[in-house]
Amino acid sequence: MFQEEVKTIGGFRLHVIPTKKYKTNTLVLKMKAPLCEKDVTMRALVPYVLQNATERHPSMKALRTYLDELYGATLQVDLAKKGENHIITIRMDIANEKFLGDTSPLLREALTLFSDMLFRPFTEGDGFSAAIVEQEKRALKQKIQSLFDDKMRYAQHRLMEEMYKGSPYALDVHGKLEDVDSIDAKRLYEHYEHMLKHDEIDLYIVGDVMLADVEHDVAERFPLEVRPPRSIATPTITIRTDVQEVVEKQDVKQGKLHLGYRTNTTYNDPDYDALQVWNGIFGGFAHSKLFINVREKASLAYYAASRIESHQGMMMVMAGIDPSKYERALEIIHAQAEAMRNGQFSDEEIVQTKAVIRNQLLETIDTARGMIEMSYHNVIATNQRPLQQWLEGIEKVTREDIVRVGEKIELDTIYFLTEKEGEKK
Amino acid sequence: MKIIHHDQLQEQLFYERLNNGLDVYILPKKEFNKTYATFTTKYGSVDNYFTPYGKTTMKKVPDGIAHFLEHKLFEKEDGDVFQTFSKQGASANAFTSFTRTAYLFSSTTNVEKNLETLLDFVQEPYFTEQTVEKEKGIIGQEIRMYDDNPDWRLYFGTIESMYHHHPVKIDIAGTVESISHITKDLLYECYETFYHPSNMLLFVTGPIDPSAILEQIRTNQAKKTFRPPAEIERFRYEEPTHVARERHVIEMNVQTPKCFVGIKATNVYTKGKEKLKHECAIGLLLDYLFGKSSTHYERLYQQGLIDETFMVDYTEESDFGFGLVGGDTSQPDQLAAEIQRILLEFDDIDDEQVERMKRKKIGTFLRSLNSLEYIANQFTRYAFDHMSLFDVVETLQSLTSDDLKTVARECFVREQFTVCQVVPKR
Numbered sequence: 001m002f003q004e005e006v007k008t009i010g011g012f013r014l015h016v017i018p019t020k021k022y023k024t025n026t027l028v029l030k031m032k033a034p035l036c037e038k039d040v041t042m043r044a045l046v047p048y049v050l051q052n053a054t055e056r057h058p059s060m061k062a063l064r065t066y067l068d069e070l071y072g073a074t075l076q077v078d079l080a081k082k083g084e085n086h087i088i089t090i091r092m093d094i095a096n097e098k099f100l101g102d103t104s105p106l107l108r109e110a111l112t113l114f115s116d117m118l119f120r121p122f123t124e125g126d127g128f129s130a131a132i133v134e135q136e137k138r139a140l141k142q143k144i145q146s147l148f149d150d151k152m153r154y155a156q157h158r159l160m161e162e163m164y165k166g167s168p169y170a171l172d173v174h175g176k177l178e179d180v181d182s183i184d185a186k187r188l189y190e191h192y193e194h195m196l197k198h199d200e201i202d203l204y205i206v207g208d209v210m211l212a213d214v215e216h217d218v219a220e221r222f223p224l225e226v227r228p229p230r231s232i233a234t235p236t237i238t239i240r241t242d243v244q245e246v247v248e249k250q251d252v253k254q255g256k257l258h259l260g261y262r263t264n265t266t267y268n269d270p271d272y273d274a275l276q277v278w279n280g281i282f283g284g285f286a287h288s289k290l291f292i293n294v295r296e297k298a299s300l301a302y303y304a305a306s307r308i309e310s311h312q313g314m315m316m317v318m319a320g321i322d323p324s325k326y327e328r329a330l331e332i333i334h335a336q337a338e339a340m341r342n343g344q345f346s347d348e349e350i351v352q353t354k355a356v357i358r359n360q361l362l363e364t365i366d367t368a369r370g371m372i373e374m375s376y377h378n379v380i381a382t383n384q385r386p387l388q389q390w391l392e393g394i395e396k397v398t399r400e401d402i403v404r405v406g407e408k409i410e411l412d413t414i415y416f417l418t419e420k421e422g423e424k425k
Numbered sequence: 426m427k428i429i430h431h432d433q434l435q436e437q438l439f440y441e442r443l444n445n446g447l448d449v450y451i452l453p454k455k456e457f458n459k460t461y462a463t464f465t466t467k468y469g470s471v472d473n474y475f476t477p478y479g480k481t482t483m484k485k486v487p488d489g490i491a492h493f494l495e496h497k498l499f500e501k502e503d504g505d506v507f508q509t510f511s512k513q514g515a516s517a518n519a520f521t522s523f524t525r526t527a528y529l530f531s532s533t534t535n536v537e538k539n540l541e542t543l544l545d546f547v548q549e550p551y552f553t554e555q556t557v558e559k560e561k562g563i564i565g566q567e568i569r570m571y572d573d574n575p576d577w578r579l580y581f582g583t584i585e586s587m588y589h590h591h592p593v594k595i596d597i598a599g600t601v602e603s604i605s606h607i608t609k610d611l612l613y614e615c616y617e618t619f620y621h622p623s624n625m626l627l628f629v630t631g632p633i634d635p636s637a638i639l640e641q642i643r644t645n646q647a648k649k650t651f652r653p654p655a656e657i658e659r660f661r662y663e664e665p666t667h668v669a670r671e672r673h674v675i676e677m678n679v680q681t682p683k684c685f686v687g688i689k690a691t692n693v694y695t696k697g698k699e700k701l702k703h704e705c706a707i708g709l710l711l712d713y714l715f716g717k718s719s720t721h722y723e724r725l726y727q728q729g730l731i732d733e734t735f736m737v738d739y740t741e742e743s744d745f746g747f748g749l750v751g752g753d754t755s756q757p758d759q760l761a762a763e764i765q766r767i768l769l770e771f772d773d774i775d776d777e778q779v780e781r782m783k784r785k786k787i788g789t790f791l792r793s794l795n796s797l798e799y800i801a802n803q804f805t806r807y808a809f810d811h812m813s814l815f816d817v818v819e820t821l822q823s824l825t826s827d828d829l830k831t832v833a834r835e836c837f838v839r840e841q842f843t844v845c846q847v848v849p850k851r
Contacts, residue, residue: 059723061723300566
């Protein structure tokens with residue numbers, strides 16, 4: 001599998017994953033806090049402000065020029081939610097000098113820059129640079145708005161909004177448009193200081209290095225105080241007796257049909273393995289019931305698939321269909337879910353699904369990102385599931401386990417984004 | 426079997442051309458779990474006018490047929506090939522580009538079986554009228570999906586504006602109308618012409634033993650009979666250097682406008698090292714002008730004309746080449762004007778900056794070699810134009826400021842620019 005050395009240094013955990021697979025070394029910092037309406041917009045803004053400039057590299061051009069000199073080191077930030085946690089990810093990836101005929105230790109340079117960005121950002125007075133904050137506020141607003149333009153992402157977000165109305169999971173990870181304007185450079189800086197004190201922080205290093213090689217350099221550069229452990233965010237349970245149906249009309253050519261189910265099973269539960277197999281037979285792959293029946297047999301869609309949100313206990317089905325085929329597509333999707341509930345799947349489908357899940361897990365750890373995400377599941381969850389155990393768990397799933405976990409799955413919301421009437425050609 | 430050593434990159438590439446003309450490349454990567462294999466034909470959406478095998482006159486085929494064929498190759502008399510792959514624990518896929526159709530799988534077990542399945546399904550077509558008709562509904566929805574996607578519309582809108590005749594301007598999937606003319610006989614005709622082993626390349630990479638894998642491939646191919654290889658005659662479109670349309674505005678159901686400036690490159694008819702150098706030079710120059718470390722990027726960002734979606738890209742294949750610069754913007758006209766002005770005003774770059782950009786490009790190239798998918802797909806793309814992926818570092822190192830000024834003179838010409846915008850519907 002893969003080796004991982006973990007060490008707590010002051011207020012954060014350092015994870016080192018030694019591997020010779022890559023020609024670069026990867027640094028990833030994860031900052032986690034509960035997803036909440038009050039903080040989400042400021043949290044979304046902070047990493048984008050940080051990656052602009054540092055004391056030592058006081059402008060975007062200076063910082064980016066330095067990254068070029070480090071053989072095009074990359075620096076990226078992104079935001080995600082896992083269950084009701086808001087996670088900020090800052091990534092740096094830098095060439096391993098042994099492939100360059102250059103002997104300067106690039107990883108150490110990268111660590112220094114990373115630390116500068118986190119602890120010595122470019123400031124003015126008692127806050128961030130007002131110009132940078134204004135510029136990033138504008139970019140954030142544009143980012144929030146652009147969700148509307150990508151109809152697949154939009155439909156997915158709208159489904160969450162409807163399904164988790166009033167609870168944190170309904171929030172967009174980029175925050176709320178109406179909250180952006182009121183943020184100023186000083187308040188944002190205070191929030192950044194708060195994050196450094198209170199967030200749960202994990203730093204990953206993946207590459208041709210060992211913990212002993214980097215531990216000292218890291219400890220020196222990441223002076224994070226010890227903090228009380230965060231309470232684990234448990235997903236808000238929504239209780240709905242009837243299935244809600246939401247139809248939204250826009251000027252679109254293809255209808256986006258998204259269904260949200262409560263699985264009542266998360267990564268923490270012992271039957272999570274069975275849920276994965278259930279989802280795989282139902283809609284996770286190109287051999288699954290949804291793909292075969294919605295796409296191959298009925299010729300209704302190009303994509304028709306399901307996926308589970310491991311930490312939230314939800315499953316989503318999505319299909320892009322002709323607006324006139326709404327009832328037909330729903331009927332087929334419901335019929336597949338019903339077949340699953342009645343245990344109408346062959347032993348061969350079980351074996352096949354286990355084989356592709358196993359393959360998917362093993363392929364995941366061929367990328368630095370995949371290894372980190374896999375390890376990070378265990379930070380989010382209370383239940384540890386090392387890869388070997390995960391693989392064994394999948395193997396052990398029986399037909400009865402699959403049927404049993406399926407009994408807990410309930411359809412919650414049907415969301416359909418469709419064309420405006422009278423626009424049919 | 427020939428072994429090609431790349432010492433600095435610490436890679437060894439194994440190569441053989443089989444008797445039937447198939448080029449086989451194997452790159453062992455022992456640290457990885459998965460094996461990734463691509464089986465690619467030099468046949469893409471631009472190959473729409475050619476002399477079918479066994480015929481004497483040129484023929485135009487419906488737009489989108491190469492992509493349609495890709496979909497249909499997965500279906501066999503006894504079912505879907507996806508099923509076979511997943512029973513063998515593999516994940517399979519395919520894609521069609523302007524110049525290539527690639528079939529691929531990745532798997533961490535049963536590599537031999539999966540490789541056998543890959544070779545056999547691509548080399549045993551099974552098309553019927555009924556399955557062809559059924560596919561029209563599926564691909565119709567694929568086309569609709571792209572119709573609603575503003576980034577795709579912007580991308581193709583820009584390319585469409587650049588070319589008068591060249592079929593690169595046609596959407597790879599075709600249109601609902603064009604695919605309605607596709608029949609099983611047309612599919613067979615395209616298949617017979619373009620899927621001969623001598624027009625194909627197999628790339629396998631992963632924790633594999635190259636001799637054993639090569640032996641398996643030889644045996645598999647020796648069991649099958651192929652017609653003798655034949656030169657493929659493709660229509661050569663005469664394409665003027667200036668763009669077909671200077672400006673194109675697409676109104677869509679969006680909130681944020683988008684803008685691209687397209688740059689139609691000239692001097693794109695070379696092959697081999699010369700082509701690689703041309704591609705690297707334009708790519709590096711565009712990155713110098715518009716990359717995140719550029720003066721222009723910083724200024725445009727501060728002025729609020731661009732955001733994180735701003736990108737710059739250069740594509741050069743076969744006999745076409747184009748650059749794209751742009752992204753989401755609240756002021757599409759102003760951004761278009763700024764980008765064009767920057768391109769036209771470029772006149773010099775000093776050696777220090779060239780060296781910095783080379784460093785960046787070399788590091789970026791190293792990073793891309795972390796991905797088996799990138800290696801297999803890009804190696805194939807380069808090989809089809811007689812270049813080698815593993816010459817990229819050397820080629821970048823050889824670039825001089827004069828090379829960059831030469832490509833700038835050739836490409837940064839107003840008549841070769843086009844502006845495409847997606848704007849909210851009024």
